[in-house]
Amino acid sequence: MTDICRQKLAEAGGKKFGENSVSSLDAEQSIVYHGIGDICLFLRNCLHKNTVERRQGRVRKTMIRLTDVVKEYPNGTHALNGLSMEIQDGEFVFMVGPSGSGKSTVIKLLIGEIEPSAGRVMVNGFSLQNIREWQIPHMRRTVGVIFQDFRLIDHKTVYDNMVFAMRAVGAGPKEIKKRIPYCLNLVGLENKGRRLPSELSGGEQQRVAIARALLNNPDTIIADEPTGNLDPARSLEIMRLLERINALGTTVLVVTHEKDLVNRFDKRVVMLERGRVISDGKGWYGRKLQ
Ligand SMILES: Nc1ncnc2c1ncn2[C@@H]1O[C@H](COP(=O)(O)OP(=O)(O)OP(=O)(O)O)[C@@H](O)[C@H]1O
Numbered sequence: 001m002t003d004i005c006r007q008k009l010a011e012a013g014g015k016k017f018g019e020n021s022v023s024s025l026d027a028e029q030s031i032v033y034h035g036i037g038d039i040c041l042f043l044r045n046c047l048h049k050n051t052v053e054r055r056q057g058r059v060r061k062t063m064i065r066l067t068d069v070v071k072e073y074p075n076g077t078h079a080l081n082g083l084s085m086e087i088q089d090g091e092f093v094f095m096v097g098p099s100g101s102g103k104s105t106v107i108k109l110l111i112g113e114i115e116p117s118a119g120r121v122m123v124n125g126f127s128l129q130n131i132r133e134w135q136i137p138h139m140r141r142t143v144g145v146i147f148q149d150f151r152l153i154d155h156k157t158v159y160d161n162m163v164f165a166m167r168a169v170g171a172g173p174k175e176i177k178k179r180i181p182y183c184l185n186l187v188g189l190e191n192k193g194r195r196l197p198s199e200l201s202g203g204e205q206q207r208v209a210i211a212r213a214l215l216n217n218p219d220t221i222i223a224d225e226p227t228g229n230l231d232p233a234r235s236l237e238i239m240r241l242l243e244r245i246n247a248l249g250t251t252v253l254v255v256t257h258e259k260d261l262v263n264r265f266d267k268r269v270v271m272l273e274r275g276r277v278i279s280d281g282k283g284w285y286g287r288k289l290q
């Protein structure tokens with residue numbers, strides 16, 4: 001490999017992926033690569049290294065950013081009134097607040113179900129104001145969503161529910177065959193793939209919903225009241241599962257009403273009231289904002 005080629009690789013890596021991801025050592029190691037195909041391989045390795053470092057918490061990145069967001073529904077209800085918050089890569093955050101304070105509205109904005117009336121929303125590096133239509137499926141693949149009412153398809157088995165979710169974002173058969181058993185295993189439902197949702201308990205159905213949210217290996221999991229229909233023991237089990245998923249490197253945002261449950265976990269708690277963040281810190285009452 002020529003010196004020019006080596007220099008170009010170092011420049012490309014340095015510019016594109018930042019100092020943390022491409023060290024001079026990487027540039028040195030790259031000398032074993034030859035030609036255009038190898039340049040691609042080198043860049044892929046840089047990306048992989050960047051992902052590993054990010055997941056190990058060595059590179060901090062903002063995954064969710066809402067800036068001065070206002071949401072007025074068509075009937076004139078002001079659900080959000082200048083809400084700002086950020087969530088960093090690898091964080092586990094509870095969002096709490098009274099009924100009607102705007103929690104689900106935040107979630108709907110983050111998954112692109114509705115648009116803000118004013119302000120900016122950024123999710124996993126995608127600015128939702130400027131997003132191009134072709135980027136939307138890519139953005140959706142980076143976010144796993146868990147709903148309170150599970151949203152499973154009744155007449156499909158657990159396995160087919162998951163196939164459906166993967167096909168919806170364009171996954172191929174090989175990926176589907178590999179990923180579904182892995183995710184069912186993660187939530188402890190490896191033997192329930194052939195069951196219909198109606199043949200499962202509430203807690204099991206919620207675990208299917210979590211497995212489904214994990215299918216596309218999302219950077220961020222967003223859950224709106226994931227334990228709303230469960231008894232306290234099952235709720236704790238589900239939160240512990242989300243905590244384990246977070247420990248594997250996925251950023252987690254959980255909306256919940258359950259004060260006791262939140263207080264059992266030493267996590268960041270963002271509290272909303274009337275469409276604004278009123279406190280942000282550890283524990284239910286967090287740190288009061290001025
Ligand atoms: N589609 C809609 N059209 C009009 N108003 C809406 C709509 N969805 C929500 N709202 C209103 O916006 C405000 C915030 O609602 P949101 O669902 O975000 O609250 P929430 O914090 O999730 O409440 P809960 O804890 O009860 O789920 C409420 O006043 C609600 O009535």
Ligand SMILES: [Mg+2]
Binds near residue numbers: 103104105
């Ligand atoms: Mg809600």
